[in-house]
Amino acid sequence: MTLDFEITPFGDWVGIALLSFGITVLIGALLAAFLSYVFCAIRHGPIEAFYIVGQTGAAAIPDFIATSPRRVIAIARLAAKEAMRRRVWVSLVVFFIVLLYAQWFLDQGSEHPGKLHIAFVMTATSYLVLGLSLFLSTFSLPDDIKNRTIYTVVTKPVRPNEIVMGRILGFAGIGSLLILVMCLASLAFVVRGLHHTHTLSSDLNIILQDIETDGFWQGQTTFDHHHRHSIRLERKTIDGESVIEGQTDLAMGHVHTVQVTGDGEDARVIISGPEDQLLARVPMFGELSFFARDGKPSKEGINVGEEWGYRGYIEGGSLGRFEFDFPDVKAKDFPDGLPFELNISVFRTHKGTITRGILGTISLVNIDPNSEYVQSSPIHFNATEFVVDKKFIPRKIGARNRKTGEIDEIDLFDELVSDGKLRVVIQCSERGQYFGAAQRDVYLRAADQPFWSNFIKGFMGIWLQMLIVTTLGVTFSTLLSGPVAMMVSSGVIVLGLCRGFIDQVFGGVLDKNNVLSFLRGIVMREHELEGVAHGGGPLESIIRIPSQQNVMIDLDAMPWLTNIVQFVDIGLMAVMYAVANGLPNLGRLNNSVFVAQGFNVDNSLLAQQCLTTAACCSVLIVISYFCLKTREIAA
Helix, strand or coil: CCCCCCCCCHHHHHHHHHHHHHHHHHHHHHHHHHHHHHHHHHHHCHHHHHHHHHHHHHHHHHHHHCCCHHHHHHHHHHHHHHHHHCCCCHHHHHHHHHHHHHHHHCCCCCCCHHHHHHHHHHHHHHHHHHHHHHHHHHHHHHHHHHHCCCHHHHCCCCCHHHHHHHHHHHHHHHHHHHHHHHHHHHHHHHHHHHCCCCCECCCHHHHHHHHHHHCEEEEEECCECCECCEEEEEEEEECCEEEEEEECCCECCEECEEEEECCHHHCEEEECCCECCCCCEEEEECEEEEECCCCCEECCCECCCCCCCCCEEEECCCCCEEEEEECCCCCCCCCCEEEEEECCEEEECCCCCCCCCEEEEEEEECCCCCCCEEEECCEEEEECCCCCEEEEEECEEEEEECCCCCEEEEEHHHHCCECCEEEEEEEECCCCEEEEECCCCEEEEEEECCHHHHHHHHHHHHHHHHHHHHHHHHHHHCCCCHHHHHHHHHHHHHHHHCHHHHHHHHHHHHHCCCCCHHHHHHHCCCCCCCCCCCCCCHHHHHHHHHHCCCCCCCCCCCHHHHHHHHHHHHHHHHHHHHHHHCCCCHHHHCCHHHHHCCECCCHHHHHHHHHHHHHHHHHHHHHHHHHHHCCCCCC
16 A cells, blocks of 8 residues: 555644635635625725625624524524435435445455455445535525525524524534444445455364374365465464464455364364454654665655656665664564564566565664664565565564674664664665665554544544535535536535645646746645656647557657647646635545555544634635625525
């Protein structure tokens, strides 16, 4: 798995975020006031427009201060009853039907069934809930105005902000209930759908006889759930007792623990359910540095021609290496040793031994050059692609003594960790081959959280998206008719979901321009690990697609035409970038990738998402207030 962006600690993020939010709100308020003044000046004259805009703005403060929770809750109840009259429960029926028949259509032979099941239930929930929330929020108020049922509300002492907040609260309450039911059903579906076990392919008496004769038994499990495992059983002594146990190999993203209990006729084989499949790992990341083939520092590593610039590469059989500096490694957190997990990519310039991975080494280095032990003995490994490669480095490890030159057995925390800091060096051992890595491809597995709590965090992302979609729908419905409000809201949602891609495309367009390339650093500030999207903007893509031109090469067209196309693309992407960055970034509220890939949703990230959602909804409520207050409902 790749985590494409770095999660900033909440304490470091909140100050900058609040400052940015305040500046954005101030600019938006000034722009809205100016446009309102211009519009009123056209209708009523410049002097009268000044009083109208001033009085409308001044009236908002006491209206929000005097907001009555009782009236808001009453309107929320009416909105919830209206949603029930629209038979929103049908979405639950559809969801349960989808779950009942999902196993027919999911790829049963998938190498990663856990990821597949989790991604499926979260995607289905997201589509159903967001679509339903959009429909309810955009059509409710326009229908009430059209049918004149809104008169029974506005003729009473109810403020516009209370109407807006009540409708948002009512629709969000119904959406929250739907998400809760779907979350529990999805959790049961995932756990039940992935649970299975196997039996051993040989008779138990034969297994016991082989173990007594050879000390081990090696064989396979039966073919169940579209796969089988290889296994080796051995007799071991644990806490003074002799037991026969073993663990299967990795297949379809999981393993099983096998244990033989009892003796003679009472012997029984116990095979556990799938392990290491539904996880919530808590990773500890280090700071990555690249070093070129001559051993000198490099900014980005070697480019091997891949379109996705996420990873940098080092050359094998040279002084090229990755250095990961971990800042807070403590013995109390890792009493037995360091559990590393690697996602190293391999680029082969020749086939080599295709049946095995590319050889590499891992070394632990003390950042203090004056220490008695500077570096551990290299640990050899074969790079395994497309799966998480687990490496456990025991606490007792060999290292060369600087003074004697001898290899001594040391405690890595005592001799190699300096003030909690540890450097991990990874090198490729084979000439003509390359290792690729990004900062978040190598990490220490600090701990594991319960999967069920992480699953709920994933659905919290859907819940936050639902809140923003509901608020967006109500906001546009205060100004537009139902169909138009739904269409505009849908466009905003699509832009919000694709905001990261828009930033990458704009960064790629700027990257081609020598004059404006300095802006790329500003555009890519939130996506520096993701790189840029190659292939140009809309016009350049229109030329490349029918002519099937590679996105990694320059546009094959006349020079004057190329300059015009790229110049127009910069203008188009600048407008799209400005619009997209002024809208809620719904893509950053999607936590399903963490849950599906087995990583814990960081609490700092969740806090950022909640605060961002609250700020976005607050601004939309204020906008809705002014739109509804200035609208002539009786017309």
